Amino acid sequence: MDGFLENSLKFIEDSGWLAPLFFIVLHVIRQVFFIPVLLVCLVGGYLFGTLYGSVYSIVGLxxxxIVFYGLVRIFPGIGAKLTDVKQHFFKGRQDWNLPQMMIIRMLPLIHFHVVSLYLIETTKGLREYSRKSFLVSIPPAVLYTAFGDMIHELPLAGTIVFAFFLLILFMLFRKKQSNISWEEFFQTKKP
Structure with a gap:
């Protein structure tokens, strides 16, 4: 993985005006080599600066x-395997709102495609999925590109404080209501 990433970095640096295109392609193929989103966004910040690196990372993510959407439609087994992981993280909840999904996407411990699978299941088609995927990709791209070095080199205490901050944000943006069906509210206990 390190060799591939180093070779990719060197190739992108040497490619001149095609560098943004190759960087976006790196985002698409990074999953084959199990390279985390965080590392690719860090490379974007290193190569292109915060503004352009963020834009290219948003496009790449x-x-x-969209590629994942197509793969799940063509090969349903991919989605079925990720459903178990999704159930582990989300505990069967299907009512996350867009700001919560943005925060979840920033958490490096949650697999990128678990969030994508959730978006596939909660949207009505490719157009809505693409729009929401674009919006959900903005926070991690900007955060990892702009502050990647700072986050990467934080001591353990700083990492814990940052994770706690994200958890507080996540809780602040949750839905404040829950719906209970009539039958569920008035269900009778069987002796």
């Missing part, structure tokens, strides 16, 4: 999501 959205492209990855």
């Amino acid at each position: 959205t492209a990855v999501s």
Whole structure:
């Protein structure tokens, strides 16, 4: 993985005006080599700066999501395997809102495609999925590109404080209501 990433970095640096295109392609193929999103976004910040690196990462992450959408439609087994992982993280909940999904996408411990699978299941088609994938890709792309070095080199205490901050944000943006069906509210206990 390190060799591939180093070779890719060197290739992108030497490719001149095609570098943004190759960087976006790196985002799409990174999943084959099990390279985390965080590392690719860090490379984007290193190569292109915060603004352009963030833009290219957003485009790349959205492209990855659209490719994943197609793969799940063509090979349903991919989605079935990720459903178990999704159930582990989300505990069967299906009512996350868009700001919560943005925060979840920033957490490096949650697999990128678990969030994509959730978006596939909660959207009505490719157009809505693409729009939401684009929006959900903005926070991690900007955060990892702009502050990647700072996050990567934080001591353990700083990492814990940052994770706690994300958890507080996640809880602040949750839905404040829950729906209970009539039958569920008035269900009778059987002796």
